[in-house]
Amino acid sequence: GVSQTVAGEAASLTGALQGAFTPAITTAYGAGEYERFRTMAFWACKAGTLLTLMFALPMALEIDELLVVWLKNPPPMAAPLCICMLTFIALEKLTWGHITAVNSIGKIAEFQILRGLLRCLVIPFALIPSCMNWGAVATALALPISVIIVDLGDVWMARKIAGMSPKYWISLIVLPLGIIALLSAGTGCSVRFLMVQSFLRIVCTTIATLAVLLPLSWVLLLSQDERDFVRLKFCSAYNVFCGRRLRTV
Numbered sequence: 001g002v003s004q005t006v007a008g009e010a011a012s013l014t015g016a017l018q019g020a021f022t023p024a025i026t027t028a029y030g031a032g033e034y035e036r037f038r039t040m041a042f043w044a045c046k047a048g049t050l051l052t053l054m055f056a057l058p059m060a061l062e063i064d065e066l067l068v069v070w071l072k073n074p075p076p077m078a079a080p081l082c083i084c085m086l087t088f089i090a091l092e093k094l095t096w097g098h099i100t101a102v103n104s105i106g107k108i109a110e111f112q113i114l115r116g117l118l119r120c121l122v123i124p125f126a127l128i129p130s131c132m133n134w135g136a137v138a139t140a141l142a143l144p145i146s147v148i149i150v151d152l153g154d155v156w157m158a159r160k161i162a163g164m165s166p167k168y169w170i171s172l173i174v175l176p177l178g179i180i181a182l183l184s185a186g187t188g189c190s191v192r193f194l195m196v197q198s199f200l201r202i203v204c205t206t207i208a209t210l211a212v213l214l215p216l217s218w219v220l221l222l223s224q225d226e227r228d229f230v231r232l233k234f235c236s237a238y239n240v241f242c243g244r245r246l247r248t249v
Contacts, residue, residue, distance in 0.1 A: 017044075017047055017048060017051060018044075018048070018096070018100075021040065021043075021044045021047075021097075021100065022100055022104075024040055025037060025040050025041055025044065025097075025100050025101060025104050026100075026103075026104040028040055029101075029104045029105060030104075034163070037101065037104070037162075038101070038162065038163065038164055040097075041097035041098065041100060041101040041158075041162070041164060042097055042164070042168065042169070042172075042173065043097070043226060044096055044097035044100060045093070045094055045095065045096055045097040045098070045169070045173050046173055046177075046221055046222070046226075048093040048096040048097070049090060049093040049094050049096075049173075049177055050177070050180075050217055050221065052089055052090045052093050053090055053177070053180070053181055053184070053213065054210060054213060054214075056086040056087075056089060056090050057181065057184055057185055057188065057209050057213065058188060058202075058205055058206035058209045058210070059082075059086060060082070060083050060086050060087075060185075061185065061188040061189065061192060061205050061209065062192070062201065062202045062205050062206075063079045063082050063083060064079050064197070065197050065198070065199070065201065065202055066202065067079060067082070069199065069202075077135075077136045077137065080136075080137045080140070081136060081137065081140050084137065084140040084141060084143055084144060085140075085143065087143075087144045088143040088144045088147050090181075091144055091147045091148060091151060092147050092150075092151075094151050094173070094174065094177075095150075095151045095154035095155060095158070097164075098154045098155060098157075098158035098162070098164060098169075099154060099158075101158055101161075101162040101164060102154075102157060102158055102161050102162055105161055105162055107161050110157070111157045111161065114153050114157060115150060115153060115154065118146070118149050118150045118153045119146065119150055121146045121149055122142045122143060122146040125141075125142035125145055125146050126139050126140075126142035129141070129142070155169055172223075173221075176220040176221045177221065179216070179220060180213055180216045180217055180220060180221065181213075183212055183216060184209045184210075184212045184213040184216070185209070187208050187209060187211070187212045188205045188206075188208055188209040190208070191204050191205045191208045192205060
């Protein structure tokens, strides 16, 4: 229950994003703008996973202290179970755009049957370590392991139905995000080794992690068009904010 609550908080940042992207992707397909349709679907994968990592990475690194601050006396094994759930949530977002794209086209019967069957793999993956008495963590690892297989099924079906390239997904989304996550987590870990466990360390770990994650994402993950889009949105938001302040003054 604790791990599900933590995972829900990590995924909350992508809720508004999903509400914005889903109709836009559907509209692009309905208008026959298939290249834009696929581009936006891939962008949804990038943005959804990146927003999740911004929350999940610092939380995973300082989960022990966070649980103490939150629960005072957290249950045994709560921390590693939370890390498993956070990993599951981040991996799940990698194919969020693929799911939205297939749903936009409407050919969902075969897609949903495959997803349902692959999701059932979590049962044997969890039962085996449970029956072998390998512990709660080994059992919980069934979630991230099974979701990787589900992701691969999503990519295969999206290639078949929506024409979304698996090569593009691996080379321009999965690999950059993996590098970004590893380097950001490594920086956060260095802060953990340099400071004693405290609330101040949570703040410093979060700042250090994001200080690496955001610039690397800008350089490694976003294309030039996506950078221009982000700049445009920031400039628009800045102009609106400054205009309101001037009118208030």
